[in-house]
Structure formats: C-alpha cells, structure tokens
Amino acid sequence: MGARVGRNLCTSLRKDRRPCQRLEDEGSPNTTCREASRGGQEQAFERLPAFKKGNVNSPQRIREADFEFLQCIGKGTFGRVYLVRKRDDTSQRLLAMKVLRKSRIGDSRRRAEYIITERKVLRSANHPFVARLRYAFQSASWLYLLTDFFGGGELLEHIRRSGRFSEAQARFFVAEVALGLEYLHDRGICHRDLKPENVLLDLEGHVRLTDFGLAKMGLRTALTSTMCGTPEYLPPEVFRRQSYACELDWWSFGVLIFEMLEGRPPFRDPNESRLFQMIMDGHFRFEHVHSTEATSLVRQLLTPDLATRLKSAASVKASPWLTSIDWESALNLGLQPPFRPSASMRCCSPRLRPSSPDVTSLGFHIQGFTYVPETRGPMVVEKALRKATA
Numbered sequence: 001m002g003a004r005v006g007r008n009l010c011t012s013l014r015k016d017r018r019p020c021q022r023l024e025d026e027g028s029p030n031t032t033c034r035e036a037s038r039g040g041q042e043q044a045f046e047r048l049p050a051f052k053k054g055n056v057n058s059p060q061r062i063r064e065a066d067f068e069f070l071q072c073i074g075k076g077t078f079g080r081v082y083l084v085r086k087r088d089d090t091s092q093r094l095l096a097m098k099v100l101r102k103s104r105i106g107d108s109r110r111r112a113e114y115i116i117t118e119r120k121v122l123r124s125a126n127h128p129f130v131a132r133l134r135y136a137f138q139s140a141s142w143l144y145l146l147t148d149f150f151g152g153g154e155l156l157e158h159i160r161r162s163g164r165f166s167e168a169q170a171r172f173f174v175a176e177v178a179l180g181l182e183y184l185h186d187r188g189i190c191h192r193d194l195k196p197e198n199v200l201l202d203l204e205g206h207v208r209l210t211d212f213g214l215a216k217m218g219l220r221t222a223l224t225s226t227m228c229g230t231p232e233y234l235p236p237e238v239f240r241r242q243s244y245a246c247e248l249d250w251w252s253f254g255v256l257i258f259e260m261l262e263g264r265p266p267f268r269d270p271n272e273s274r275l276f277q278m279i280m281d282g283h284f285r286f287e288h289v290h291s292t293e294a295t296s297l298v299r300q301l302l303t304p305d306l307a308t309r310l311k312s313a314a315s316v317k318a319s320p321w322l323t324s325i326d327w328e329s330a331l332n333l334g335l336q337p338p339f340r341p342s343a344s345m346r347c348c349s350p351r352l353r354p355s356s357p358d359v360t361s362l363g364f365h366i367q368g369f370t371y372v373p374e375t376r377g378p379m380v381v382e383k384a385l386r387k388a389t390a
Helices: 109-124 155-162 167-186 247-262 272-281 292-301 313-317 327-331 378-389
Strands: 045-047 067-075 079-086 094-101 133-138 142-148 199-201 207-209 364-366
Touching (some): 067 094, 079 142, 155 247, 247 292
Antiparallel strands (some): 133 142
16 A cells, blocks of 8 residues: 555655646546446445444454554545554554545545445455455544555655666566556456556565556446546546546556656656647657667557557567566566565654544445444544654
C-alpha cells in the first residue's frame, strides 16, 4: 500500500513531474465508473443496518481494537496508512492499514464505488505479484482496508535512489509486473493507474501491484471510456475520448519501462494541453544509450496507433529483450532480485498531522465492509502514538 491514499494525487508529488494528478471525468453520462451488478444496480450507499447487540460483539467481527498501531507511514486526501499488526496473530505479521474518512468520500457516489472496486480486486487477488486484501471493515465514520505490509517501499523510491536502472535491473521488474498484469487482464481487470508509486517491493525485492482504486472490472469482453488515471501514464485514446479495455495498462507499462531506464517519464510538460498533445503524437526521446532490443520494446509499447502497438502479455513476453526470462521460474519467484531493499517505513511528517477528527456518524454503509461500532478512532490512536514516542 503506497504512501498516498485515496485520491491524494496533487500533494507530495515530484516537483519535476507536474502535472501528475489523476483525471476523473465526472461530466459525461458515458464515463461513469460504476461497478454495479448487471442486474439490479447495486447501491454504493445504504442506510446503516440495525445490528443486534449480540452480532455487534460477535468475535467474528474484526474491529480497530484488534490491531496494534505501530506507526503512521502515509498520508493522503481521504485518510492515512498505518503500520499495524493483529494482536492475536502469533506470527506478528505486519500489515498496512488504510484508514479513510467517510466524510471525505460520502459526497460522491463515484468515490465510494472506487473504494468498493479496490476491495473487490484486492479480495479476489491470488497472485505472487498482486497485493491481497486481508481485512475490510467500517465504523460510522471510518473505512478500513488492510493488506500485507511490503517493507521494501515504492519502486519510485528505488528509481530515484539509483538515478536510473541498468537493463538487467529493469528487466527483472518488467518481468514480474508483466506477470501481474497478465493475471489481472485474464480476469478482465484493468488497473488504470500503473506507475512506479503503485509498484511496491517486499523485503526480498519482489514486486506487488497495488492501489486499485481506479481499476475497472468486467473488461474481458467489454469496453469503457472513462477518463481517469495519471495523465503522464495514459495512452492517446483516453485523451481522444475513445473506448478502451485492458490494453490501456500496456501503454502505462511502456512508460514504466522508459522511466526505469531513463530515470524520468517519457512525456513531461508543465502545460497540460501540451502534455496531452505530446502523448497523442507519441513524441519522446531517449537521452541515454540502451540496447536496440530495449528501445524497440519501449517504442512498440508507446506507439500512438493502437493497431500496431504491443497490447497483450503474449506479445510483450515474446519481445527479444525478454528472451532470457524463464517465465515459469519468474512466476514461482525464481528470479533473483537485483537488490534487496532495506526496510522503508517513512513516518508522516509532523506538519502533516491531522486536524481534530470528524466523528460525526454519517449514517451510510459501504457495501463489502463489515460494520462495527465506533470506538477510539484512528486519530485518537495516532495522538497516543505521538505521545508515546515524544
């Protein structure tokens, strides 16, 4: 789980990468981002159900008090990410708990649907290179999503630290990310926000794809036309308002490869209109020397013409640059990571400490999240953490 939460896309961004914010087109009736059932439309919001007293205190119900809060490791527009562990877990496994304020998402049905989608994707995932949900629950004021904690940090941090990767280093990450995308696409799931911040490393150096808030399900045979994501990583068809499916992720994948090899994204301009035009024209250039096989793969992935672009796992895996990869071994974590990351647990800056908590009971229930009564609230916990470490 990355350091930014929910839709926190403009704060804490790299200064040299503006504008690097997600796009969410709320206007067109054809660009709704709903994950409703094909039959009756599921409601993202419901009135809180009346729970019997015995049910609320049922030992099966996970709640905030079941976890020990260790550290705040990320802050975003809608909430924070905490390093926690479950009190009764004898293995003492570390978890990342994303805590979101309902008051920040309750004014938009689409925001709630993004969260429902993220829960669905994480809950159903069972792949070595895709993050998996461990727990999801809610109180009257908060939503909680817990995944395993990946202590190696974001891939972005390691690109920054190295300046850029060698081809051998990049090839390892390319292989594991490609397998993660192949798994998602086989299930009709398009990530729609693939970028270095959303590729986490475990302590061994293997990758996990995360942050599925903008993911779209059901695209095995269908198309969508929603304009959302991070502009620098989106393909031309999004800006042309054309329909797309899972092939969108392979363009983002090409941007990711370029960034690993060059240390910067291929498309950058402070003027958003010029940035969009650069992407639609496919104008980028390499400033460093790379093998012909590497640059050829990137160019084939970043071709503006969708008809000639590489847009499937099979075509990517067949690239001459990746012929040395044993794909079965890679899937079984058999490739040797190029480095073993040190534990990365950056704390929230003191200047980003939260304001007084909003504990107003909003009276709506988000589907897929078990409801438990309000107890201390994460901000109360954080105050206790700060006091203990003062």
